[in-house]
Amino acid sequence: MTAQTVQRGDLVTVIGLEVHVQLETETKIFCGCPTAQTDEPNTNVCPVCLGLPGALPVLNETAVEAAVKIGKAIDASIPEETRFHRKNYYYPDLPKNFQITQYDEPICQDGELEIAVEGERRTITIERAHLEEDPGSLQHVGGGGGIDTAEYTLVNYNRAGVPLMEIVTAPDFRTAAEARAFLAELEEVLEYLGVFDAGRDGSLRVDANLSIVDGEEVDDEGRIGTEALEAANRTEVKNISSHKGAEKALAYEETRQRNAIQRGRVVEQETRHWDESRGITVSMRSKEAEKDYRYFREADLPPLRVSHWKDEIPIPELPTARRERFREEYALGEEAASKLTSTKQVADFYEDVAREFDPDLAATWVADELLGELNYRDLEITDVAGRLDAVHRLIELVDGDEITAKNAREVVLRGMLDDGDDPDEIVEREGLGKTGADEVEQAVLEAIEENPEAVADHEAGEAGAINFLVGQVMAKTGGSADPGDVNGLLREELE
Amino acid sequence: MSVNAFITETELEGTDEGPLSGRTVAVKDNISTAGVRTTCGSKMLAEYVPPYDATVVERLKAAGATIVGKTNMDEFGMGTTTETSHFGSTDNPAAPGHVPGGSSGGSAAAVAAGEADLALGSDTGGSIRCPAAFCGVVGIKPTYGLVSRYGLVAYGNSLEQIGPFAQTVEDAAALLDVIAGPDERDATTREAPDGEGTYADAADGDVDGLSVGIPTELLEGADQGVIDAFEETVETLESAGATTREVCLPSVGHAVSAYYVIAMSEASSNLARFDGVRYGHSSDAGGNWNDAFGRTRAEGFGDEVKRRILLGTYALSAGYHDKYYKKAQDARAWVTRDFDEAFDEVDVLASPTMPVPPFELGESLDDPLQLYLADANTVPVNLANLPAISVPAGETNGLPVGVQFIGPAFGERRIVRTASAL
Numbered sequence: 001m002t003a004q005t006v007q008r009g010d011l012v013t014v015i016g017l018e019v020h021v022q023l024e025t026e027t028k029i030f031c032g033c034p035t036a037q038t039d040e041p042n043t044n045v046c047p048v049c050l051g052l053p054g055a056l057p058v059l060n061e062t063a064v065e066a067a068v069k070i071g072k073a074i075d076a077s078i079p080e081e082t083r084f085h086r087k088n089y090y091y092p093d094l095p096k097n098f099q100i101t102q103y104d105e106p107i108c109q110d111g112e113l114e115i116a117v118e119g120e121r122r123t124i125t126i127e128r129a130h131l132e133e134d135p136g137s138l139q140h141v142g143g144g145g146g147i148d149t150a151e152y153t154l155v156n157y158n159r160a161g162v163p164l165m166e167i168v169t170a171p172d173f174r175t176a177a178e179a180r181a182f183l184a185e186l187e188e189v190l191e192y193l194g195v196f197d198a199g200r201d202g203s204l205r206v207d208a209n210l211s212i213v214d215g216e217e218v219d220d221e222g223r224i225g226t227e228a229l230e231a232a233n234r235t236e237v238k239n240i241s242s243h244k245g246a247e248k249a250l251a252y253e254e255t256r257q258r259n260a261i262q263r264g265r266v267v268e269q270e271t272r273h274w275d276e277s278r279g280i281t282v283s284m285r286s287k288e289a290e291k292d293y294r295y296f297r298e299a300d301l302p303p304l305r306v307s308h309w310k311d312e313i314p315i316p317e318l319p320t321a322r323r324e325r326f327r328e329e330y331a332l333g334e335e336a337a338s339k340l341t342s343t344k345q346v347a348d349f350y351e352d353v354a355r356e357f358d359p360d361l362a363a364t365w366v367a368d369e370l371l372g373e374l375n376y377r378d379l380e381i382t383d384v385a386g387r388l389d390a391v392h393r394l395i396e397l398v399d400g401d402e403i404t405a406k407n408a409r410e411v412v413l414r415g416m417l418d419d420g421d422d423p424d425e426i427v428e429r430e431g432l433g434k435t436g437a438d439e440v441e442q443a444v445l446e447a448i449e450e451n452p453e454a455v456a457d458h459e460a461g462e463a464g465a466i467n468f469l470v471g472q473v474m475a476k477t478g479g480s481a482d483p484g485d486v487n488g489l490l491r492e493e494l495e
Numbered sequence: 496m497s498v499n500a501f502i503t504e505t506e507l508e509g510t511d512e513g514p515l516s517g518r519t520v521a522v523k524d525n526i527s528t529a530g531v532r533t534t535c536g537s538k539m540l541a542e543y544v545p546p547y548d549a550t551v552v553e554r555l556k557a558a559g560a561t562i563v564g565k566t567n568m569d570e571f572g573m574g575t576t577t578e579t580s581h582f583g584s585t586d587n588p589a590a591p592g593h594v595p596g597g598s599s600g601g602s603a604a605a606v607a608a609g610e611a612d613l614a615l616g617s618d619t620g621g622s623i624r625c626p627a628a629f630c631g632v633v634g635i636k637p638t639y640g641l642v643s644r645y646g647l648v649a650y651g652n653s654l655e656q657i658g659p660f661a662q663t664v665e666d667a668a669a670l671l672d673v674i675a676g677p678d679e680r681d682a683t684t685r686e687a688p689d690g691e692g693t694y695a696d697a698a699d700g701d702v703d704g705l706s707v708g709i710p711t712e713l714l715e716g717a718d719q720g721v722i723d724a725f726e727e728t729v730e731t732l733e734s735a736g737a738t739t740r741e742v743c744l745p746s747v748g749h750a751v752s753a754y755y756v757i758a759m760s761e762a763s764s765n766l767a768r769f770d771g772v773r774y775g776h777s778s779d780a781g782g783n784w785n786d787a788f789g790r791t792r793a794e795g796f797g798d799e800v801k802r803r804i805l806l807g808t809y810a811l812s813a814g815y816h817d818k819y820y821k822k823a824q825d826a827r828a829w830v831t832r833d834f835d836e837a838f839d840e841v842d843v844l845a846s847p848t849m850p851v852p853p854f855e856l857g858e859s860l861d862d863p864l865q866l867y868l869a870d871a872n873t874v875p876v877n878l879a880n881l882p883a884i885s886v887p888a889g890e891t892n893g894l895p896v897g898v899q900f901i902g903p904a905f906g907e908r909r910i911v912r913t914a915s916a917l
Contacts, residue, residue, distance in 0.1 A: 052773075056680060057682070058682050059682065086764050090767065096767065153784075294763075299653035299683070300682065300683060
């Protein structure tokens with residue numbers, strides 16, 4: 001939305017996000033327990049993550065490295081000294097009944113991330129990003145199975161202590177689609193950094209604040225004053241677990257609030273729960289007083305001085321930059337460049353083949369053929385990481401004109417993915433090797449000699465006749481000749 | 496006759512060979528012992544058996560010590576008399592009918608009664624030095640960060656250290672040698688700067704040329720009998736070649752207030768984990784989790800613990816945080832500065848450990864504020880993270896008196912040396 005289109009009386013939607021991402025580390029943030037997911041409850045636990053009396057936290061440096069990488073990627077500042085605080089509240093999934101988190105001295109401050117929505121680029125301000133520990137998880141059993149209807153609740157502490165990064169944006173989004181684009185871009189960036197696994201259950205959790213303000217509060221640069229933001233009642237929508245879910249939840253919430261305002265009703269300031277299965281948000285608790293978490297410094301962890309790590313820890317080229325470079329370096333269109341940088345693994349593989357073969361051919365084979373076939377099988381490139389050498393060989397065969405594109409796609413690639421065979425094996429077994437030129441020429445001469453009627457028809461100007469002859473040649477060569485080549489050879493002979 | 500020094504008697508043998516082979520050690524019951532219940536003197540943890548050993552317990556075992564029991568204490572370390580224990584009070588072996596001091600009263604009493612050669616206590620605001628003084632034994636509160644707190648059930652985690660009790664300065668120092676040193680499981684431990692020899696080696700009684708500062712503020716309001724005993728101690732040091740002079744610590748008048756705000760604030764958070772879900776007392780009354788937590792805590796904690804949790808919660812609350820907690824942190828910084836300046840002028844500081852001799856059992860229970868003020872000389876040391884030792888200094892009316900020597904950070908050898916001259 002641009003400033004010119006907003007006027008007094010228009011309703012403008014304002015959205016801010018708090019994104020919790022689980023960081024990919026071998027061990028938990030304050031103890032040596034594995035973070036790997038397991039079905040057996042309460043097995044990845046120790047005195048520290050269970051909050052046993054006397055246990056003390058020790059900071060996992062890998063989690064700090066991940067935070068520094070994220071800080072670099074979002075161009076945030078990393079202060080000389082950062083600290084941990086205790087956030088005090090009682091909840092059954094919280095082993096110590098306080099969470100070790102960061103408060104007024106977070107590790108990443110004042111960052112930004114660029115997104116593109118419908119071709120328009122926007123920069124989203126990231127106010128802060130901080131490290132904290134994940135609580136355990138609750139399972140409500142019996143009764144209605146809900147949080148207030150269950151007969152009893154089980155607690156699983158396997159998740160307790162998994163490192164989290166909480167990323168807080170400014171209220172910069174004006175549409176649900178922008179929020180989704182941001183989350184998708186953020187996920188992509190985090191995966192590029194190797195600090196996040198989107199496939200992991202519960203690895204992304206979003207709380208979104210949404211309010212509606214009058215258009216007159218929007219200044220010429222599309223910004224809205226703090227006073228107007230604070231005056232507007234906002235809802236906090238919880239339980240969002242994907243970028244798609246975020247768009248749906250926020251679109252629903254936006255409509256709900258706009259309808260209320262248009263009917264002259266007041267929007268309650270409240271926390272709402274996104275019910276994914278019903279596609280609606282429901283009120284959790286209304287008119288709640290501001291929670292008092294009684295933050296204070298965590299004396300068990302000394303202050304952290306890691307600002308110099310920013311210069312010591314390298315990060316890979318990020319998706320936006322790589323997309324731009326692909327467009328220039330390999331002369332790719334926007335869509336192809338976008339597809340080819342969607343994950344780091346895809347981009348790395350593309351560059352691997354584009355360096356060796358024709359970049360256009362490589363783009364077709366990676367973006368269309370390979371990703372298409374993977375998508376059809378509901379697979380990711382990471383699922384076939386061990387087969388990429390074989391795909392490389394297949395592209396080599398096509399590039400070297402040793403098999404037809406059609407055969408490569410329909411027979412070889414599918415066979416490779418479905419049966420795990422090697423491309424050369426398949427070509428050999430199916431006799432797909434392109435027939436030698438002499439053999440094709442011989443077949444062309446034979447076809448002309450054996451089909452005088454078709455030759456006469458062709459000379460009389462009948463368009464379909466040549467196709468009949470091509471079919472004859474293809475039959476003689478067992479389909480291994482290139483139909484285009486055959487067509488050309490026939491025309492030469494018949495002139 | 497037993498003085499009720501132990502909550503749980505046991506016999507945990509260490510390795511055969513080590514500096515503490517053949518020595519018996521009593522361990523305060525807020526220090527985790529694998530397989531032996533660790534109650535913190537509370538109904539809340541009356542049946543709690545830790546699955547792991549505190550780092551200091553591992554070190555005791557590795558040094559060949561035999562752990563003979565877990566000692567009585569004020570509930571979660573909150574007290575000056577050991578009378579807030581859920582397991583009854585402990586009598587003072589050196590002054591029967593009187594309290595042993597607290598909160599590590601059981602550890603001091605076990606050593607004074609000869610029920611253990613050595614003991615470990617913990618000191619958040621004087622909980623080693625007070626019972627050492629009251630029971631006529633030696634106790635050391637180490638520099639914050641010298642001894643691992645891993646396995647010590649937290650009360651005021653920015654203030655407390657585990658430390659030794661013994662009949663002699665040399666024995667106490669030898670036990671400190673065993674438990675001191677960095678621990679990868681406690682991120683606040685630090686490597687002490689190199690010193691000459693062990694802490695026990697420093698107990699050579701050589702105070703010739705040592706300058707001793709006497710903070711006048713720490714004599715104000717003290718019992719006359721205590722002052723007399725203290726002055727005799729000062730004369731002993733002077734006759735051994737030490738020089739003495741008065742110094743000023745203007746900030747210590749605020750130390751008790753600051754200490755209690757900080758310790759209670761931390762306690763309100765540290766003790767939040769006792770909710771009956773994973774371990775410890777659990778109310779069998781039904782209701783939702785919030786009711787269950789509330790009942791469990793109402794039943795499991797004693798009055799003094801509840802008082803401190805409530806006050807600490809209040810001090811950290813929005814609207815009061817700046818008025819109490821933040822102000823207390825400012826006072827803490829001020830106390831630290833005062834000590835730093837004093838150590839520019841003198842080598843060690845000396846004061847009575849407690850301004851009064853031991854109370855009679857039951858005497859002080861009704862007036863918490865009076866009791867808090869009795870910590871005036873011990874709490875500044877914790878606020879400043881410094882080491883201090885309490886050594887016996889005679890008697891007043893047949894009741895033990897202790898003096899305290901305070902050193903600069905990691906100045907353990909210096910205070911051991913001073914104390915060994917008595």
